Amino acid sequence: ERFGHHPLATKLRISLSVPTLTENTSDWARLNMELRRVLKAEDKPIHIPLSVLKHLPESLRKANWDVSVTLTEIDSGFTVTRVEPGNDHPPYGLAIDIGTTTVVVYLINLLTGEIEEQQGSYNKQAKYGDDVISRIVYAVENEEHLLGIQHAVVDTINELIDKIIARKSISNLDISSAIVAGNTTMTQLFLGVDPRYIRLEPYIPTMTSVPSVPAREIGLHMIPEALVHCYPSVASYVGGDIVAGTLVTDLANGEDIILFIDIGTNGEIVLGNQDWLVTCACSAGPSFEGGGITFGMRAMPGAIERVIIDSETLDVSLKVINNLPPVGICGSGLVDCMAKLLGAGIIDRAGNFQLAHHSGSERIRATPDDKEFVLAWAHQSGGKKDVVITENDVKNVIRAKGAIYAGIRSLLNMVAVDIEMISRIVIAGGFGNYLNVHDSVQIGLLPDLDTDRFEFIGNSSVKGARLALLSQNAWREAEELGRKMTYVELSVGATFMDEYVSALFLPHTDLSLFPSCQ
């Protein structure tokens, strides 16, 4: 790969000469000298923490002076994190993506760069709130809460690590480094840093560049002295996960202008090229991940992912993940459904249900609270009730897509770049795997550009963590990116609000922006 292979942690097999009365230098000096020779460390210092030093004499002698030494390398030098009897297990590293909802851990073989195992689960912080805001509100109530919410995520990660090492039959002492990518709130909560001011105007995070800390300080199940590195953040609502994604998309290494969108709750967007990078978070809300939608759900078995509506009879045919009876609708299904409701004239461009035009159909009906369209009848559904999409759901999706499109337009305005100048649009997020570009353009979620300019990369956060784990250069570039990205505060000025209001329409109030929809 473009960064070259030079992992943040290494493991060396070292055979030392046995001390004698004439060759009577200290244990550490003996080891240090040999390490320096093997590493070609030149003038870089090699540190040894007291905790490792304490066990050094026994470790060396028990191993009969043939040891495996694990080291962490950062710019300022090397640190010995473990000395053990010589073995040839490869060193492993962890690429960790802390999502607000899900946490993913990859076990990476640092010699080969291969992903040897991966595990994911829900973030246990969910019991303190579904979103970052409610978790901040909870965490700042008192010290205990902050500690509790930190432990919740550390426990989540540790369980995943335990599962991985059990499956791989390795020890957690074989894990010699870890890179964590998460949004700014997740990063601060993971480290137990007070997140109070992230959500309060003027929205200031405690730090953007994060010091690397030994695993024992956080309690991760790996070599206690091994370093855990967190991806730098940019601002309160653009965090390390986005910096990681930016690294993966290779946005900052060419003249072409690239747009990177994470279609998720925070809706982070990055725009730029080698010369400049701007970013913002447009708070799209959770509707594309199933939140705030009556029958919304994640893209898993039983979720409707494609919808076809006959514009004459309003008959519906559905494609459901794993071909199960439908129980709900996922993000891609929603986008599809919106486009089809509009196409069949069931909703107008403002998202209002056209009850009067379709009085003959049973599928479209009014309840005391709302109007709704039946996608699947109770007898066909997995949940034994009608699966519907309501006018409120439609409006929620319009707000979400409006926010993302307005965020894109605001960034373009800010740097006076025309949409046609964008050569590539890279879409990340779990949702991104299932997105239909044509439908997305029809409802005005994505700009009306040729389909071949779009690209999906899935979970770019964990991919970025892996890249940095395997390359000093990548990690340096990541830190550089964090400093270089310019955060645009959308709540300042009227641009975003004007763009947002204009985008609350299908596809937009300015149809000239969507030539293919005319």
Place this chain on the structure above:
Amino acid sequence: MALTGLEIYKQLPKKNCGECGVPTCLAFAMALASGKASLDTCPYVTAAAREALDSASAPPIKAIKFGNESVIGDENVLFRHDKTFYHPTTLLIRVSDSLSDDELSLKLQEIKGLEFDRVGLHYSIDGVAVVHESGDAARFEKVAGIVAAGTEKSLLLLSSDPVALKAALVPLASRKPLIGEATEANYEAIVNLAKENSVPVIIKAEGLDALNDLVVKAQALDYKEFVLDPGSRTPVETLANLTHLRRLAIKKKFRPFGYPVIAYTSQTEPLDEIMEGSVYVSKYASAVVLNTSTKAHLLPLMTLRQNLYTDPQKPIQVEPILHSVGDVNENSPFYITTNFSLTYYSVEGEVETSKIPSYILPIDTDGTSVLTAYAAGKFEPEKIAEAMVACGIADKVKHRNVIIPGYVAVISGKLAELSGFKVIVGPRESSGILSFSKTLS
């Protein structure tokens, strides 16, 4: 046109050191482009870059300062919605030196009274224009002295006689008055007088062509503290001239017209005069000289000035006061929402549909929606309880119920405790208000 952020960025050191107070060079460039930062805060900018940026980002209309903190000019747009108008029109009251001493002191008294407090804002008149009409240089000097002694406000000394002007100006030079007027006939004397005393000067000519010629000649005297007067004295002509001058300065970067413009009202009937003044305030006059000094005439003009010069780059908001929908009475339900207009009007629309006369109190959340405001700590129970007291709802209704948006149910306990009201958690979406309202007894 001014430079864009990206164009400025190319000239910056790209160190992203943050020493200017913003995290990245690009953010700093964008702040420079929008006039919110000064190049001086960057310690690493090269001399070459500074020169390039200074000349390129020179304002299309020069800022002219005079008198008691009066700033005119320094505008960038033809329409306020494009960005904002920065420096409110300086309003000056005309005082002729042909008034008797008694009339003069009466006029000064009246001018002193032109202070208003309205909707929490303070309006005042900015200055006095002393006009030489007596033909007597000594009288002009004396009246200028009396006016200067009688007011702290900014001064404009207006005479086409360089001798009279010099006599009046010299004792008052420390007040830094604006002087005028330099015409084709006298410009060398008057511009030099302004230059010697470091005060700004009005350049007056009949029509734009003549004004252009005169400005170029006056600039050759190596002085550039100018205010322009295109000589027109009817509303139609003046409107046309003001528009041309602003447009040429901004759109064409036509340097001779890159100065603020002064306008004089011509109507003798005060109400007509205020109408005329309103046009000039709306259309680019940086200073307007008025005859009338009556409170009743000037209040609407100052209100208009205040409205036009507010920053339109603020979220769309409704006034955060108690609103009533329908014919409210002491049993009317009481809803809480935010002052973001999209939020407020979706609530108001649904409440209206319910046909139950109700009160709605939009909380001042800087124009953000319910969840956004909650996320940013702007929709806290403390603030809501305060707003409830401030709006006097307790005297307007018999009941003690407050309905809050369903999405912020979490604040209900605290709000009940702080306000003493029973908190009813309403529906999450405003579309649920109709059926919800039927459950209210």
